[in-house]
Amino acid sequence: MVKKNVRHKNNYVKSKVARWDMFARFIPISLLCLNIFLVTFNYVDFENAFWITMALASVISCVWWVWTITTIRLVRTTLKSAEDSLLEVKTEVKDVIEDVKDFRQRP
Numbered sequence: 001m002v003k004k005n006v007r008h009k010n011n012y013v014k015s016k017v018a019r020w021d022m023f024a025r026f027i028p029i030s031l032l033c034l035n036i037f038l039v040t041f042n043y044v045d046f047e048n049a050f051w052i053t054m055a056l057a058s059v060i061s062c063v064w065w066v067w068t069i070t071t072i073r074l075v076r077t078t079l080k081s082a083e084d085s086l087l088e089v090k091t092e093v094k095d096v097i098e099d100v101k102d103f104r105q106r107p
Contacts, residue, residue: 013071020067027060 035049044052 013074016067016071020064023060031056 031053035053038044038052039046039049
């Protein structure tokens with residue numbers, strides 16, 4: 001159950017990273033095309049197009065920042081769980097080594 005949960009978290013992070021990578025490529029190009037369209041056909045002047053782009057970029061940056069913090073928290077939790085599991089295995093291996101040493105010392 002634990003491995004399945006960790007695998008699910010890993011897939012979740014991978015899919016989110018892939019989605020953000022796609023948005024990181026698509027959004028700037030789409031904003032540029034939108035601005036070119038709006039300015040070319042005189043829907044807005046250049047200054048307003050600039051401020052619209054700045055506002056959209058600010059919103060995207062804030063959402064990205066929240067996502068980054070959430071993902072870092074998830075990775076930290078996963079690493080903490082892995083560390084705890086490894087420490088538990090280390091303790092069990094030490095116990096097994098001691099048991100083997102005791103068994104060898106028996107007559």
